[in-house]
Amino acid sequence: APYSVEYHDAIDSTNARGRELAKAGDSDVVVLADEQTAGRGRLERAWNAPSGGVYMSFVLRPDVAPMEAPLLTLAAAVATTRALREAGVDAGIKWPNDVLLRTTGEKLVGILTEMEGEADRVSWVICGIGVNANVDPDTLPEGATSVREQVGDVDRRVFAQRVIEGFDSLQTDPDAILGAWRELAITLGRRVRVETRDGDVVGEAVDVESPGRLVVETEEGTARVHAGDCEHLRP
Ligand code: BTN
Numbered sequence: 046a047p048y049s050v051e052y053h054d055a056i057d058s059t060n061a062r063g064r065e066l067a068k069a070g071d072s073d074v075v076v077l078a079d080e081q082t083a084g085r086g087r088l089e090r091a092w093n094a095p096s097g098g099v100y101m102s103f104v105l106r107p108d109v110a111p112m113e114a115p116l117l118t119l120a121a122a123v124a125t126t127r128a129l130r131e132a133g134v135d136a137g138i139k140w141p142n143d144v145l146l147r148t149t150g151e152k153l154v155g156i157l158t159e160m161e162g163e164a165d166r167v168s169w170v171i172c173g174i175g176v177n178a179n180v181d182p183d184t185l186p187e188g189a190t191s192v193r194e195q196v197g198d199v200d201r202r203v204f205a206q207r208v209i210e211g212f213d214s215l216q217t218d219p220d221a222i223l224g225a226w227r228e229l230a231i232t233l234g235r236r237v238r239v240e241t242r243d244g245d246v247v248g249e250a251v252d253v254e255s256p257g258r259l260v261v262e263t264e265e266g267t268a269r270v271h272a273g274d275c276e277h278l279r280p
Contacts, residue, residue, distance in 0.1 A: 046073040048103070048209055055096070057083040060157060060173040063102035067161075067169035072106040077205055084175060087157055093186055097179035097193070099201050101208065103172040107217050111160060111167050115257030115272075116222050118142045118158045121172045123225045124211030125154050128204055129176075133196045137231035140250065140259045140275050147231055150277065151190035153177055178204065219255040226253055236280055237261065241273035250275075 051074055056062055059076040061083070066074055077100070084094035094100055107117065122142040129136035129144065136154075137147040144154035155175045162168040177191035179198040185191060192199050215222050227233060232250045239246045239259065248263035259270045 046213065048073050048075045048213065050075045050077055050205075050209075053078040055080040055082060056100075057081065058085050058173075059100050059102035060085055060159060060171050063104045063171040063173065064159065066104050067106075067171060071104055072169070074104040075205075075209055076102045076104065079201065081175075085157060085173075086155055086175075092155060092157075092175055093184070094175060095180055095184050097181075099174075099176040099178045099205055099208075101174050101176075101205055103170075103174075103212065105170045105172065107167065107170060109167060109170075109217060110165055111162060113217075113256045114158060114160050114167060114170050115141065116217065116219055116255065117170055117172050118156055119226045119253075119257050120212055120215045120217075120222045121156050121158075121174050121208075122154075123215060123222060123229060124208045125156075125174055125176060126229045127211050127225075128207040129153060129192070131207060132192060132199045132204065134192055135195075136229075138226060138229050139277065140230065140232040140237075140253065141257055141272075145231065146190050146195065149190070151188055153190060153192070174208065176204070223253060223255060232259070232275065232277065236278040238276045238278055239270050239273040240276075241270055246270055246273070247278070 080096035081094035084092035086092035142156040157173045160170040180191040182194040248261040252260040
């Protein structure tokens, strides 16, 4: 889909704006901002979004069930990681969709997907991506890094355009998304602990399956995890 871009110097939250557009019936829009005053993170957390970052939200009306929406989040992680690597940043994906610096595990990108709809089909999905781009390291939270800190500043318009094109080229094709995700992942082959609603799953992460489940070999056998907070453990 050709996306139209709605650009803001500053906005409360590109996801909140995306939600407004989605509720008004819009689709295939990307809300892009240089700064957010009320950025939202996962688990009701605030997302630090100073000027110089790339904050973007895809407004989508895909023909998918809510169960399949996590694939779009994986696609967003793939597109963003590719754009970072093109900029010379050694980025990799931690399941399901954190983009980290491979060498240190510091966070470069956060992704927040929101949706609404019926059990068999979503009416809309907002996929929000926050990139620590041209941001001073001292304004970042503990455990985070920025493109500026690693390789210097990028042209944010060009960067955003690469993410949009990369996301668009993956469509909603599960094989394309999962194939690319596996190649860019840093979680596969590692020992992990995933906190799930049904308790912790600890073992070696061996694969990702549609629509985004992590396959973990544990002492009790193979576990398939839909969602949870993932921690990489020392080998
Ligand atoms: C996380 O907690 O890791 C997810 C952070 C997601 C932040 C992005 S920035 C663009 C979009 N708009 C928001 O308010 N949040 C997301």
